[in-house]
Amino acid sequence: MFKNYFKIAWRNILKNSGYSFINIGGLAIGLACFLLIAIFISNELSYDTYHDKKDGIYRVIHHSNANNPEDAWVWGNAPIGPALKSDFPEIIEKAQFSGRSDILLEYNNRKFQEGECFYADASVFNVFSWPLLNGDARTALEAPYSIVLTESTAKKYFGNENPVGKTIEGIGGRANDGTYTVTGVMRDIPQNSHFNFDVLMSMSSFRQSRSEIFEWWGYVDFYTYLLVADNFDQAAFESKIPSFLEKHLDAEEAEEYYYNFSLENMNEIYLYSTADRQPGETGSLSNIYIFAIIGLFILVIASINFMNLSTARSLERAKEVGIRKVIGAERRGLIYQFLGESLILVLIASLLGLGLAFIGLPWLSSLTGNVFTMASFMTAPILLLYFGTSLLTALISGSYPAFVLSGFRPVSVLKGAFRTSPQGTNLRKGLVVLQFSISIALIASTVVVYYQLGFMLNKDMGFDKEQQLILDFNWDNQVLNKAEAVKGELLALADVSSVSLSRTVPSSHFPAAGTDIETYEGNMENFSPYIYEVDNNFIQHYKIDVVAGRAFSPDFPADSISSLIINEAAAKEFGYTDPNQIIGKKFQQWGREGTIVGVVKDFNYISLHSEVAPLTIRQVPYGRYLSLRISSTNYTKAIAAIENKWSQLAPHRPFIYSFLDDAFNKQYIADIRFRKLFTIFSCLAIFIACLGLFGLATYSAMLRTKEIGIRKVLGAEVSSIVTLLSKDFIKLVGIAIIIAIPFSWYAMRQWLNEYAYSIDVEWWVFVLAGAIALSIAIITVGFHAFKSANNNPVKSLRTE
Incomplete structure (x- = not known):
């Protein structure tokens, strides 16, 4: 029986290859976009998760504005690290970095100015999971003028030889001058890290050049990280901060300037930190939400296309259902059959989508600046999400057609009295309105995103930055x-x-x-x-x-x-x-x-x-x-x-x-990447919506072939027939415009609130979005209407 169901499903796919192509193609593109967005979001959520002790790593956040205690800096003073480790037994280790320090390094006449350099405590390798390929992690940054290079940096100077023990010159800086001994080579920092560097120099080198600042609570030049015990209670710890500051800041210092601090867990740094002076780029939680919504929208639009075309074609399967029921087929068996057909279509689409996503990985890498490979989505969580979503899509989008088709009454069908139900027609219209509401909202949002970034890039900054x-x-x-x-x-x-x-x-x-x-x-x-x-x-x-x-x-x-x-x-x-x-x-x-x-x-x-x-x-x-x-x-x-x-x-x-x-x-750069990703995925969502409208318009025109023939015989002009076939779809798009405007206006106002300087969401944005959507609908539907109106009526009426 299942073999028979599969044969029938396959024959129907081949028999209606045009609709099958639209269904499978639209769903494949939708699933591929969903997968690429899932990979992007997964990467954003993975920042700093490679550290074995990530849950126990905290960063000190400094507050020095009495008028706004929420104003925070990651960059702070040096003495706080040793003082915290000394006063709190729950702090196992502290690791401090100086602020970024550029240095010109030379070895055998090869000179490079390294811009991602930090002085660091010897304890950094006890806190962070940065394995050394050569050298001893316990002592690599202990001695003055010790230097640890990342693997790619070491290759620039030393090629494939082991550089440990060799010396390299630091030239022309202030505290950086001197002969450094290479004591370690570490793996390159993973791309999903909030803290990136190419060179680490021993903090004792920095201390030799400016020892006094290591005692100054008012001097800012350090990032301080803490490794805490498993039973660490952050709230209890922060309640002790006032007494800690009272102990270490003398009365004169406390009166001279306001100072306070708090802690931030490693898991919160990339997406949740609002502090200034970050050592690297931070992400945007709101952008993750936006892309997640776009991915969901694309999937919804593709599923709507699938459901619309499946239910619209139910008339073609009516006699098949009637005959099956007359010879004893049960409704449950018919439901299984049509769900099975839906599953087959979705399976083909999901496999095709997987291939499209693989092809799109280099494009995603170039847009985001991160490197995505086959391993990026060949992980159990990603594949489970992908195929689980595909299965859910098949069940949801295929369930309604299955129940509609299996519910046909054989007597009505075989007498030829069967007609599409008003409920089914209204559902299809509602789904068209929904997908075009989403499309119009995305068009308007894309225009706003585009103009906001243009405003930022072209605004008069108050100084001359040209030439x-x-x-x-x-x-x-x-x-x-x-x-x-x-x-x-x-x-x-x-x-x-x-x-x-x-x-x-x-x-x-x-x-x-x-x-x-x-x-x-x-x-x-x-x-x-x-x-x-x-x-x-x-x-x-x-x-x-x-x-x-x-x-x-x-x-x-x-x-x-x-x-x-x-x-x-x-x-x-x-x-x-x-x-x-x-x-x-x-x-x-x-x-x-x-x-x-x-x-x-x-x-x-x-x-x-x-x-x-x-x-x-x-x-x-x-x-x-x-x-x-x-x-x-x-x-x-x-x-x-x-x-x-x-x-x-x-x-x-x-x-x-x-x-x-x-x-x-x-x-x-992050805003430019966001605009590119947002624009491309929005355009793909609109394309999928148009693909569905294309298929539905084709089918609608096919159902009215004989009506069009009769009207032409009676003298109807091509323009009136085009208007007749197009006006229902145009009305639906008009309703979608009315629904989309308030939703997109609110969403974009919330997004623009994240910028200190932003554009106003003007009325013309929605006029433009509506005009684009109407133009797309008119072109898509009008093409088929014009084609049908120009067909020879003899061909459509000769069987009557």
């Missing part, structure tokens, strides 16, 4: 010792119109500084704004507007020792609504005292994800970057000339450059 070439010489003393001469030589080039030296540039790393500023009452109030250390030309070079006072100038030599410029946000932080009122007020910052000489207009020196934060700017004779404004549009020629001059000025250093707008826009 700015940034040279990174990484604090090289040989360059700094002749900084003014270097600037002069570069400025003399024909393609360079301005040069500035600074510790940081927009989008790059910048510190914060404990700062006291005089209030209205004459008191000195302390907080920790961000700080830019620049030369006297920086503000003019970047065309930053001065709204009160003045910029730094060579005409005021005292600017380098006693002047400070702040932004509008910093002035407001200290209670000055009028920036002119803070000019001349006293300040104290990092050993420097003087007066505020200027206030600059707020400029977005970080991405538009955050509002402009308080910033102080002071003049210094040192820095890491040279900013060059290029006056020529022939960038190839200009870069070649600059590189040639650089090889004369600093022959010992590689020519490392970037354009500021490109570097700044890298802050939006």
